Amino acid sequence: MEYRPGGALIVVDVQNDFADPAGSLYVTGGETVVPFVNTEIQAATKAGSFVVYTQDWHPPATPHFAKDGGVWPVHCVAGTWGAGLHPDLLVAGPLLRKGTGGEDGYSGFAVRNPVSGAETSTGLALLLEERGVTSVVVVGLATDYCVKATALDAAAGGLATTVLADGIRPVNLAPGDGARAVAEMVAAGVTIR
Secondary structure (H helix, E strand, O other): OOOOOOEEEEEEOOEHHHHOOOOOOOOOOHHHHHHHHHHHHHHHHHOOOEEEEEEEOEOOOOOOEHHHOOOEOOOOEOOOHHHOEOOOOOOOOOEEEEOOOOOEOOOOOEEEOOOOOOEEEOOHHHHHHHOOOOEEEEEEEOHHHHHHHHHHHHHHOOOEEEEEEEEEEOOOOOOOHHHHHHHHHHHOOOEEO
């Protein structure tokens, strides 16, 4: 991938609960994206692109979790090992935490109240706008949820959006979810490289 000023790399949720086999919502092969993502971070920073990270950061109880009526096992609880970024991940930019109030934090751009459906901005769009960003590259976890939601919102916001296939892995809650997510992103104008 060629990076440049006016571009951004969005690193989505490369956290212990997703990227470590001991994590509570381990994404199969999640740890294998870390070296690839680090190479992209180095290339982006060298070229003057903006690098930004998203991080799930949930309270201990939220309607997002199965124990509280949601779909997911408890994961990425604020301040825990599971919520931490993978220890091998290079950090070269700001971090945006999502789901801090118990919302569904799929997209890096907005969180959604799981009860009312109301959406609230995370501030990512403003960060990108302030830096004159017109194109983004998205990597991270997981393909079929947070990567997809972030890429779709980026494209819907008018940003030229590329997802790097070597830098993502799916949860595949249902078989084929990852492939369906890629097809949905392509249909929305996202480039998969």
